[in-house]
Amino acid sequence: MASANGWKCLSRPSRRLLVPLFPAPSSSSPTAAFSTSLPRRAGPPKPPEGGSSRHVRIGKQLSLGSKKNRQPDKFKPPLPGERKAFRKRIQLSNNNALEVPGLEELTAENIVDFNSVGKVARLSDAVIDGLRAVEAFKPTQTWNLFRSPHTLIRHETVDLVRQLSDAISKQETLRLVITGDRACGKSMLGLQALAAGLMNQWVVINIPEAQELTTQATEYSTIPHSEQYSQPMYIIKLFQAIDKANHHILSGFRVELDHIHLPVTVARGSSLSSLLTVTREPEFAWPVFQAFWKELTLPGRPPILFTLDGLSHIMRVSDYRSPAFELIHSHDLSLVRLYTDAIGGVTRFPNGAAIVGVCTKGNAMLNPSMDKALEQAAAAQAGLPPPPRDPFFAKYDQRVFDSLQTVKVLKVRGVTKPEARxxxxxxxxxxxxxxxxxxxxxxxxxxxxxxxxxxxxxxxxxxxxxxx
Incomplete structure (x- = not known):
């Protein structure tokens, strides 16, 4: 039988049971004693009276660090042309690279020998100086990885140089266009052609980037009593390159014509090299270049090798405008007209010449006229009927067809496995x-x-x- 104390313990309420499951609501926010909804969060604090809000204060802080009040960075800005010089810098040697012993030097004999195909030859110092003068090296090429400049003698190299040598030995004019896929070595073949011209004592003239002539990258002016336009600053730069690369050849030939129409004095009997340095005035550049070109094409002069890289840039309408604000065709630029007349067969070279154009694929725009003209020229070279023009395309440029319809085409492909090894x-x-x-x-x-x-x-x- 349970005692009285036991019943008291059972009837006494436990303290743990007296603790409420939910806290009692405060008097400031009367709510129900029990609710199934989530408790509401506290709202954002009210801004203090007499002060600004949080968003306004953050806006003021951001305004203090804005571009309007930011202090300029303390650095020296690049000089005019410094960025372009850094972008186009060319390093031809690397002292950290190993020197490869036993390399054969590139000469005028082994560059036309088919037994040299697949060999790597080094360039001599004289050839390197000449190639640097005519800007044959490209900043995208990997010259800076090796001890000294080198070149691979390919089958196309021997074929190209043999065509150049045969035409000049017969006092004929070779008009050739190098084309092919992107990064297949077209510019390197142009460099090898220039190296062959320097080793054979030809007068080498090179236009390294044709886009500089047509993309408003240089100054231009009208030629009086002519429909053409001159680019005097570029011509003066070309003067310096021609004289530096061919000084030892041009100094041995004398001026034979009386150039009384020139605005500068050219003494008869002076060297052709002095004709290139007779003036540095831009307005006299094109008349002096015409006089130099006449002297260079006289009988008894050395052969000429005239190359241009970026042929597609001059086979279109340029970005220049006439005084009437009409677009100027590239063939109306005097220096471009000189080249197109040479590669089109209009200019005659009594001492033999080679006019070479290199097509670029990296930065060239679509040019249906040039593509169709080269396709027809390649078909005629292979003895096949030329493919007809597209009858539904009405924007063919006849001036491009007139310049390229009789040229030879050298299609460049990849190297063979022995050459790659x-x-x-x-x-x-x-x-x-x-x-x-x-x-x-x-x-x-x-x-x-x-x-x-x-x-x-x-x-x-x-x-x-x-x-x-």
């Missing part, structure tokens, strides 16, 4: 390529490069070593 062995000997050069490695890189495209081979093999 020779080039990769040179890379490995220079310490640039850290792979074992065997049949498997060569086949792998050759295939990844799209059947031996030179630019793609450098990309897949030397990607880690290329400088930004």
């Amino acid at each position: 020779s080039l990769m062995e040179y890379w490995a000997a220079s310490g640039i390529l850290r792979l074992r050069v065997d049949e498997k490695t060569v086949s792998e890189k050759w295939t990844l490069a799209g059947s031996g495209i030179l630019g793609e081979m450098e990309r897949v093999a030397l990607y880690d070593m290329r400088m930004p």
Whole structure:
């Protein structure tokens, strides 16, 4: 039987049971004692009386650091032309690269020998100076990875130089266009042609970037009593390049004509080299260049090698405008007209000449007229009927067809596997390529490069070593 104390314990309320499950609502916010909804969060604090809100204060802080009140950075701005010089800088040697012993020097004999195909040859100092003077080296090429400039003698190299030599030896004019896929080595073939001209003592004239003549990159002016336009500053720059690369040749020939119409005095009997330096005035540049061109095409003068890189830029309407604000065709620019007359067969060269145009694919716009003209010229060269023009395309440029309808076309493709192996062995000997050069490695890189495209081979093999 339960005692009285036991019943008291059972009847006494527990203190734990007296604790409410939910806190009692405050008097300031009367709510129900029990609710199934979530409790409301506290609202944003009210701004203090007499002061600004939080958003206004943050806006003032942001305004203090805005561009309007920011202090200018303390650095020296680049000088005029400094950015372009840095972008176009060319480094032809690297002391950190290994020197490859046993390299054969490029000469006028081995560059036309088919037994030299697949060999890497080094350029002599005299040829390097001449190529640098005519701006044959490109900033996109990997010259800065190796000890000294080198070049691979390809089958196309021997074929091209043989055509140049045969035409000049017969005192004929070779008019040739180098075309092909992107990064297949077209500019390098143009460089090898210029090297052959320097080694054979030809007068070398090179226009390294044709887009500088047509994209409003240089000054221009009208030529009195003519429909053409002159670019005097570029012509003066071309004077300096021609004289620096061919000074030892031009100094041995004398002026034979009386140029009494020139605004400057040209003494008869002076050297052709002095004719290039007779003036530095822009308004006299084109008349002096015409006089130099007449002297250079007289009988008994040395052969001429005239090359241009970026042919598609001069086969269109330029970005310049006439005084009537009409677009000027590129063939109405005097220096471009001089080249198109030469490659079109209008100009006669009694001492033999080679006019070479290199097509660029990297920064060229679509040019249906040039593509169709080269396609017809290649078909005529192969003895096939020329393909007809598209009857539904009405914007063909007849002036382009007149300039390119009788030229020879050299189609450049990728290098062969033996040529690729020779080039990769040179890379490995220079310490640039850290792979074992065997049949498997060569086949792998050759295939990844799209059947031996030179630019793609450098990309897949030397990607880690290329400088930004």
